[in-house]
Amino acid sequence: MSETENKPVDFIRNIINEDLASGKHAGVVTRFPPEPNGYLHIGHAKSLCLNFGISEEYEGAVCNLRFDDTNPEKEDVEYIDAIKADVSWLGFSWNGEPRYASDYFEALYAYAVELVKMGKAYVDSLSAEEIREHRGTLTEAGKNSPYRDRSVEENLALLEGMKRGDYEEGTHILRAKIDMASPNMNMRDPAIYRIRKAEHHRTGEAWCIYPMYDFTHCLSDAMEGITHSLCTLEFADHRPLYDWVLETLKTPCHPQQIEFSRLNLSYTVLSKRKLLQLVDQGHVSGWDDPRMPTISGIRRRGYTPEALRNFCRRIGISKKESRIDYTILEDCVREDLNEKAPRVMGVLAPLKVTVTNYPEELVEEMDAMNHPQKPEMGTRKVPFCRELYIEQSDFMEEPPKKFFRLGPGREVRLRSAYYLTCTDVVKNEAGEVVELLCTYDPESKGGSTPDGRKVKGTIHWVSARHAVNAEVRVYDRLFKVENPEKEGDSFLDNLNPESLTVLTDCKVEPGVVKNDNGAFFQFERTGYFNLDPVDSTPEKPVFNRTATLRDAWAKMNK
Known part of the structure; x- marks a missing residue:
């Protein structure tokens, strides 16, 4: 963005300005992290323009394109290719090569093991329905899982078995150990790993457990050195979990999550x-x-x-x-x-016009402007002959007073051509108008006449012979x-x-x-x-x- 353009002003950019002025950050790193489970829509365009726009506005700033590919059952390379094409079409360039959450699978698993060793995560063997029952409601606290107090050794062994593929889907999940009485439902021992025996588009069958979004996203941000993690408002209730993971693991980089309204x-x-x-x-x-x-x-x-x-x-x-x-x-x-x-001229509902006093074999090329307010866009040649097409809506057999287009005995201007007068109407057996017989004024070429008469209506047309x-x-x-x-x-x-x-x-x-x-x-x-x-x-x-x-x-x- 040039210095002469008006830069956007909003609360996010104000935060960034304050962070740079205070020395909290030496530069700005943002990211755009779509899931490759569908095509981007116009709501994503708002986030694209924000994250990539910021990277264009601040000196030295960059924006990473990172695919959140942690759900192999719904992801497809087709979506990845489409997303990259969309970002490029909007005129944005990402920092380096596209990144993938799957790039960090080894590191993410190591972080999960670290949480288990710290006593901050455990393997739960409740069914999905039982987990929902234990979770509580917005007004009632949840209940601890009977598996919450498994030993570190048992949890590590179960987690390693999950990774090897020893267990079926749904038999175990890895949960963070936070607070089942928290008023924030996202903090009630959220799942951070689940078993999914599905082939991944990048890692193949190397993994049969995959990290959950809330665990993956904050750590991916930290590993990439993101300074400002911008997301939509529905993630505001997830921010305490975002911060808990990074603070508990004491990651060297702790990005700031900031929410804005979705489109x-x-x-x-x-x-x-x-x-x-x-x-x-x-x-x-x-x-x-x-x-x-x-x-x-x-x-x-x-x-x-x-x-x-x-x-x-x-x-x-x-x-x-x-x-x-x-x-x-x-x-x-x-x-x-x-x-x-x-x-240009195009007729969507054509009605044939025969110019009866125009020579049958003659074809003229009319000069038509490509843009009436931009002469630098030049002109083009448009063929004109005896048979034309006009829009059906540009003719009325019994026109009302303020209808300034064609009717019996009425004269109009053909765009970039001649004045035209309707002399007769041809109908089919059903009484529908199928053709107009008209005459033209040879001295009106270009839209004016020697006698200086004016017409109120100008209509478009195409040559029937050349259309x-x-x-x-x-x-x-x-x-x-x-x-x-x-x-x-x-x-x-x-x-x-x-x-x-x-x-x-x-x-x-x-x-x-x-x-x-x-x-x-x-x-x-x-x-x-x-x-x-x-x-x-x-x-x-x-x-x-x-x-x-x-x-x-x-x-x-x-």
């Missing part, structure tokens, strides 16, 4: 479990479905990394939980695309209510059945499909679109509607 976005769910359910049950086409709030989904939809980073800056960092309106994200996308998206057939996918919100997870509802009951509309007979300028997949455009008067990076081909272009124009979105909500 809650209207009309979405941001639970990996629920997103996986949407994918597995076929409610969406995959993790990268453009309706999904995953980073890969919104990237495929045509959102830009600049828009997403600006959105994260705009919503800011605080400790107060709130639900952010989806329109704020859409506004950030429109603001960015308005500046950089070249303008490319395209599929357009029009996306709406995946859920029809602001909070799909409100109490008493199944979030699946709130799915929007109209979240995707596929238009198969759209017409676009021929030059548009020559761009690379993923390229974005503004279809004039319609919205922002991109060439789908997965399904689009030159032979069959597929466009995703990234966002509506402001006025179009307002009309949709009336």
Whole structure:
């Protein structure tokens, strides 16, 4: 971030500033520690922009990318690759090579043995149900396990047997020995190791016991020299355990855990479990479905990394939980695309127009600006001929007073071309309008006439002879209510059945499909679109509607 840009200001950065000023830390080391059990979503983007953003703002600061791969049954290399791609797409670079909690399995086990030797951990042989019964409630203290007072020697022997694979899953767990009467449920002898006889994506079958998150995370932070461990508010009740582990083991580095509010976005769910359910049950086409709030989904939809980073800056960092309106994200996308998206013409619901007084074989190339406010983006050639397509909505047989588009006897301006007047209407047997017969003014090329007459309406068009057939996918919100997870509802009951509309007979300028997949455009008067990076081909272009124009979105909500 340059010195001329406004740096974010929030309570976390204030803490960092104070720590640096006091000499508590000579530099700043943060980390981004996702679990590789799903794709990143827009909530992770907030944490990404915070942790990596801080590493960009402070001289000498770095941010580690660390995968919390301690649950082999749910992890996959596909997720790891997707996460790395998402971080890079957002424009961030991690410190050195990606790190993995599995890098520290030997060290973590040694720490567990040390706790046992200190009398601060024990092997419990209660069943999972019995452990829950002993745990107590928020108003009642828990009860000590009958195995809590096993000797150090017995605990070490059982732990070694767990590591060798002598016992079945669920027969034993290793628990920290803290306080079963603690008002904080996380401090009631939490589990720190459990048996899992599953192959790990990196260590294979070398381990059949795996450390729990609360034990792994704080020690991984300490081993990496993290100065500020930033996490969302649900981990605030876990902070006493984070500190207990590090203080009890007297680790040379003790990172400071600081919590901030997670991102809650209207009309979405941001639970990996629920997103996986949407994918597995076929409610969406995959993790990268453009309706999904995953980073890969919104990237495929045509959102830009600049828009997403600006959105994260705009919503800011605080400790107060709130639900952010989806329109704020859409506004950030429109603001960015308005500046950089070249303008083109595409007709989503085509209505044929025959210009009866235009020579049948003549083809002209019209000069059209690529951006009306940015002449440096240049112009393009758009073919014009006798047969055209316009939008069906740009014609009304009996137009009301304030309808300034085409109607019988009415004149409009064709964008970057000529004035056009409707002289006749052709209908099919069902009485539907299928074609307009029109005349053009040869002296109005470029949008003006010698007599200086003006028309109020300007519409877009494409040449029927040169237009490319395209599929357009029009996306709406995946859920029809602001909070799909409100109490008493199944979030699946709130799915929007109209979240995707596929238009198969759209017409676009021929030059548009020559761009690379993923390229974005503004279809004039319609919205922002991109060439789908997965399904689009030159032979069959597929466009995703990234966002509506402001006025179009307002009309949709009336």
